Structure formats: structure tokens, C-alpha cells
Amino acid sequence: MNVSKIFPQLEIPETLAAGPGPGNTDPRVLGAFTRAGLADHMQADVLRGMVECKHMLRDIWGTRNVYTFGVGGTGFSGLDCMLGAILPGDTVVAFVNGTFSGIDGLTIRIKAATREELRANALDPKPASVTIVTVPHGQSVTGEIVEQALAQHKPKWAFMAHWETGSGRINDVKGFSDACERHGAMGLVDAVSSLGIEDFSIDDYPGVVGWASCPQKGVLCLPLTYAPVSFSDRYIAEVRANGCHSYVHNPILEARHWGIVDGKDVAAGVYHRTHSGYAVAAFHEALRLTLEQGRAQKARDYGWHEAALRDAVTAMGCQVTSNMTSLVVLNLPEALAGREKELVQNCRARGFGIWPTLSEPVQVRIGILNQLSESAVRTIATRFAEAMNEIGANVDLDAISARLQQHYQTRDAAE
Ligand SMILES: *Cc1c(COP(=O)(O)O)cnc(C)c1O
Numbered sequence: 001m002n003v004s005k006i007f008p009q010l011e012i013p014e015t016l017a018a019g020p021g022p023g024n025t026d027p028r029v030l031g032a033f034t035r036a037g038l039a040d041h042m043q044a045d046v047l048r049g050m051v052e053c054k055h056m057l058r059d060i061w062g063t064r065n066v067y068t069f070g071v072g073g074t075g076f077s078g079l080d081c082m083l084g085a086i087l088p089g090d091t092v093v094a095f096v097n098g099t100f101s102g103i104d105g106l107t108i109r110i111k112a113a114t115r116e117e118l119r120a121n122a123l124d125p126k127p128a129s130v131t132i133v134t135v136p137h138g139q140s141v142t143g144e145i146v147e148q149a150l151a152q153h154k155p156k157w158a159f160m161a162h163w164e165t166g167s168g169r170i171n172d173v174k175g176f177s178d179a180c181e182r183h184g185a186m187g188l189v190d191a192v193s194s195l196g197i198e199d200f201s202i203d204d205y206p207g208v209v210g211w212a213s214c215p216q217k218g219v220l221c222l223p224l225t226y227a228p229v230s231f232s233d234r235y236i237a238e239v240r241a242n243g244c245h246s247y248v249h250n251p252i253l254e255a256r257h258w259g260i261v262d263g264k265d266v267a268a269g270v271y272h273r274t275h276s277g278y279a280v281a282a283f284h285e286a287l288r289l290t291l292e293q294g295r296a297q298k299a300r301d302y303g304w305h306e307a308a309l310r311d312a313v314t315a316m317g318c319q320v321t322s323n324m325t326s327l328v329v330l331n332l333p334e335a336l337a338g339r340e341k342e343l344v345q346n347c348r349a350r351g352f353g354i355w356p357t358l359s360e361p362v363q364v365r366i367g368i369l370n371q372l373s374e375s376a377v378r379t380i381a382t383r384f385a386e387a388m389n390e391i392g393a394n395v396d397l398d399a400i401s402a403r404l405q406q407h408y409q410t411r412d413a414a415e
Contacts, residue, residue, distance in 0.1 A: 063230050096133065158188070
């Protein structure tokens with residue numbers, strides 16, 4: 001007899017999410033999520049909320065692109081929508097320097113593969129039309145690397161991650177855009193980790209026709225909401241002419257619910273699928289928060305707090321190899337090399353959510369998403385130092401505390 005089992009109610013603890021993402025969702029965002037009433041997806045305030053989100057997103061991206069909206073889901077949902085314009089047989093050059101651009105490269109290979117190429121290796125196709133340029137973990141994709149590859153291959157599309165979270169590296173988006181323009185390639189960028197953290201305007205990069213980000217990093221809206229995307233007119237013309245193999249992730253069809261029809265803003269959205277009023281309310285609040293804090297101020301704050309954490313872990317004997325401002329990626333001191341996963345597991349078991357790298361070499365990643373205060377950075381540094389001491393380091397906690405105090409006093413004096 002088959003007896004179905006009802007499990008006990010699921011309890012999920014509150015942890016300190018100090019990894020590459022997700023960041024701690026702001027209480028204001030969670031409040032908006034739970035306060036929203038039940039209203040269907042065509043109710044006037046839900047539709048108005050989506051249209052307002054669209055306008056706020058244009059500010060946050062720094063763009064006049066009409067096709068700027070959110071794709072329901074996670075970062076990879078937005079990326080899937082953006083990369084959907086790549087059709088079987090299209091030529092693409094993709095730059096890979098870590099876990100996430102690696103997965104994007106796989107997505108691109110899946111989309112560009114012909115039917116035969118897909119059948120030959122269904123889960124990991126190697127289409128002849130796609131060139132993957134691999135840059136070693138821990139290094140950035142430079143403008144010269146992009147220039148050389150695009151000059152050689154002259155692809156229809158080029159792809160790069162703006163900030164590669166797997167290795168913590170910032171890639172040269174200006175060099176990428178310039179090379180795309182020079183060689184007539186349409187640039188596509190994974191901006192999952194940079195939007196809402198770095199102060200940049202996508203309209204300054206005309207070689208890039210498509211951008212995709214996520215709800216859970218700089219935008220701080222984890223309660224499954226929307227992945228921000230933005231597409232230039234050139235990109236949309238391409239999709240209009242050639243189509244893409246998706247209804248739900250079709251950039252033109254998907255935009256309708258956000259009040260974008262035939263390249264124009266319309267007063268209210270047109271049904272596409274059932275959006276959640278709860279998600280719209282949370283996303284709307286997250287965008288309001290981002291704009292209130294201001295892109296420039298937020299970018300400065302990330303830089304300042306990341307510098308404090310970087311200095312503290314360096315004083316503990318670690319070597320930082322990243323240059324992003326939302327996290328540090330580090331090698332443990334020589335004597336503890338090889339024990340990265342053990343250290344991370346010890347931390348995670350106590351609700352201190354740091355991460356190892358997901359691709360070789362194994363390093364430790366500690367993030368500060370929405371942890372922009374002296375006390376939060378102190379807590380992160382202290383808990384990490386304690387975990388190091390537990391596996392045999394000899395970190396002087398008072399010395400680390402004094403360093404942090406000095407760092408924060410400098411800013412107080414400057415202001
Ligand atoms: C986190 C991340 C992703 C994946 O985002 P999900 O929300 O997990 O789907 C993709 N690209 C980059 C650069 C990321 O940092």
C-alpha cells in the first residue's frame with residue numbers, strides 16, 4: 001500500500017548570507033511582499049506597478065532602451081531570454097573566466113548548435129559556429145583579448161560576463177563594447193553581479209545590444225521575482241526579423257505585460273502569463289530602495305566596505321585574488337591550503353553562509369551583499385577569523401579589530 005507522507009512544516013533558519021549571492025533581502029522588500037493583497041495579474045495596481053518598475057529599471061540600468069523589463073525567475077532566466085536570440089548555426093565568440101560565464105557559454109552552445117550537433121552531445125554540445133575563449137580563473141577578460149578574438153573570427157554575436165562572480169573578476173566592458181563596434185558583432189553581457197553594485201550606464205556601451213541581470217545580488221529581491229533585462233533597438237530588430245525558439249522567453253512577447261508593445265510604451269500591460277502581485281510589489285520596493293540609495297553612493301559604499309574586509313583577511317594571512325567590490329575571493333595562508341572546503345563547511349554549519357569557488361582552483365568566497373555597515377563587516381571578519389583559528393590558524397582577533405577600527409575612522413574623518 002502506498003501511504004502518502006505529510007512532512008512537518010518546513011522551517012528555514014535565518015542565516016548570515018555572506019557569499020557571492022543571494023544577498024540579505026531588505027526587510028522593506030519582504031514587507032512589501034507580505035503586505036500585498038491578493039489581486040490578479042490584470043488588476044490595475046499590479047499593472048501600474050509593472051509599468052513603474054519598467055521606468056525605474058531604465059534609471060537603474062542607465063538606458064533609454066524601450067525594451068527594458070524583468071523576466072520572471074532567477075538570473076539564468078533573464079540570461080536565457082537574452083541568449084534566445086542566438087539561433088542554430090549563428091556564429092558566436094564567448095569569453096569564459098569562471099563558473100558563471102562557463103554556464104553562459106554552455107547555454108550559448110546549446111542554442112547555437114544545429115540539430116545534428118545537439119544530437120551528437122545533447123547536454124554539452126560543441127557547435128562549430130561557437131568559439132569559447134577561456135581566460136584562466138582569477139584573471140580578467142581584457143579589451144585586447146576581446147579585440148584579438150573578434151578580429152580573427154568576425155562573429156555575429158559576442159558574449160562576456162561583466163563581473164564574473166565565480167572568480168570575483170571584473171571584465172573590461174568598455175573594451176568589449178568597442179571591439180564589438182569595430183568588428184560589427186552584437187555584444188551580449190551577463191551583468192548579473194554588477195547591476196545595483198557598480199555605477200554604470202549601459203547606454204555608454206553601444207557595442208552591447210543585450211544585457212541581463214538577476215533579482216538576488218545587487219538588486220536584493222530574492223523572493224523569486226524578476227531578472228532585469230534591457231535590449232537595444234538593434235537587438236529587437238534582430239528578434240523581429242528572425243524570431244527565437246521560445247514563447248515565454250521571447251523578448252518581444254515577454255515585454256508586453258510591462259507595457260511595451262511595438263517598440264512603444266503603452267499605458268497598461270497586455271496579458272502574457274500570470275504574474276504575481278506579491279512579486280511585483282517586492283520588486284517595486286527593491287527598485288525604489290536602490291534608487292533612494294543612489295547608484296553612485298551604493299557603488300562607493302561597496303568599495304569602502306570591501307576594502308575593509310579585504311584588508312582584514314589580508315592581515316589574517318590570506319591572499320585576495322578578486323577585484324569585485326561585492327565579495328573577496330581568497331587563498332588561505334600556505335599552512336591551511338587544501339582545507340578550504342572544511343573551513344567553509346564549518347562556517348555554513350553555523351549559519352555563516354560563505355562559499356568555496358565552484359570551479360578549480362578551490363578558493364574561499366566571502367560576500368557583503370546588503371551588509372554595508374561597519375558592524376556587519378566586523379561580524380563577517382570576526383566569524384571568519386574564528387573559523388580560521390578553529391582549524392589551526394593563529395589570528396589575533398584584537399589586531400583585526402584594531403585594523404577595522406582604523407579603516408572606519410579614516411572614512412569618518414573624511415566625511
Ligand atoms: C549569480 C550569477 C548567475 C546566476 O544567477 P541565478 O540567480 O543563480 O540564476 C549568472 N551569472 C553571474 C555572473 C552570476 O553572478
